[in-house]
Amino acid sequence: MNLDKILAISGKPGLYVLKMQTRTGFVAESLTDGKKITVNLKSNVSLLSEISIYTYEGEKPLTEVMQRIATKENKGQAMSHKEDNTALAGYFKEILHEYDEERVYPSDIKKVLNWYNTLQSKGLVTDEAPAAASTSEEIVAEEPAKKAPAKKAKAKKEE
Structure with a gap:
């Protein structure tokens, strides 16, 4: 991607x-x-490409996080960013189990999922x-x- x-x-x-x-x-x-x-x-x-997500070990590039979402969803749509915060946090934990829950806010998770779904709908989610x-x-x-x-x-x- x-x-x-x-x-x-x-x-x-x-x-x-x-x-x-x-x-x-x-x-x-x-x-x-x-x-x-x-x-x-x-x-x-x-x-x-310059955005990263905080993890307990350091930072993960957004590209890698989006690749994990694409793998989990088989390049399909991810969970809607309009779900409640608990559901979003649980979903994100499945994608990136080591993300720093104190520094990654629900609003950040909503942005990532919204961005992923936008890119996916435009056919930009690829293995590239x-x-x-x-x-x-x-x-x-x-x-x-x-x-x-x-x-x-x-x-x-x-x-």
Whole structure:
């Protein structure tokens, strides 16, 4: 499952796919309705590939947690994120028995299940392993565009 271009944008419902970088931010397309939006670089944006879940031994990448859900559900839909907190915690315990119950809140479990079900409904739950190099490229793509001209200016002064 490749989550390298999948974004969660604070204040915006659902998930988005990173389409391209612009001078002032980037363009993302909603997975729910297909509408494209421009996102400012100051917006709080999370790449799903960079998110981890707390466990007693450390942290587990979200990609691995979603793979476990896909395996359990045979790549089908997971439990609805609208179930009660006790049922959600029990389900999540089956998926990731070592998750830290004090640091992983029911709201976090709801997000993970909602995100998984969204990705599954769009056919993005696959056996494809993420490419390690593309994650760093995506982070670079989100850096402000004004850094590049500053380097050119320094090079001119040295000449």
